Amino acid sequence: SQQGEEDPQALSIQEGENATMNCSYKTSINNLQWYRQNSGRGLVHLILIRSNEREKHSGRLRVTLDTSKKSSSLLITASRAADTASYFCATAGGYGNKLVFGAGTILRVKS
């Protein structure tokens, strides 16, 4: 069964705007990861945040983690058409030796 729920399910924005995606999960975790998937391709790892971290940055990406609320958010700043993809959060630790993915957010960036 899926660990996380993400919202929104779909997001459409203009190039240059910021995009925020949220992820909630149910069990305790060791870390939470975000992945991007372009249509018909494999997933690409974006960023990993450990359970004892609250915020992490990588280029135009900013991830926050609130373990008390069991939630995380991914912010993409100054979005580009090339950011158009599906974004998944995934959690490790709550279900043992595996990574469990949330339902995903489909992001469309219009140029």
Place this chain on the structure above:
Amino acid sequence: DTEVTQTPKHLVMGMTNKKSLKCEQHMGHRAMYWYKQKAKKPPELMFVYSYEKLSINESVPSRFSPECPNSSLLNLHLHALQPEDSALYLCASSRTAVRESNSPLHFGNGTRLTVT
């Protein structure tokens, strides 16, 4: 481009066929995974190999049979599949198993399987 290579990219097979999906990585990773992904859904874990031993089988039907011949290779043998098994099959690897470290997964681009 990905460092995890999956072949073939596309596969069409009948319900009585036997075929195999192959996955290869040369990053020295010691954990390898098979995921199944249906359209517009997240990947669902099927199998995990850690140090070439099967460590997780997510109650996958026996018509799917994984094999890890060595630390760089992972196969998925398919036999007597059903049309509902049509999906994108993704292979992934990580430096060590998920429980042991905070290492991300590296995915291949998948095999698009159609069962007729």
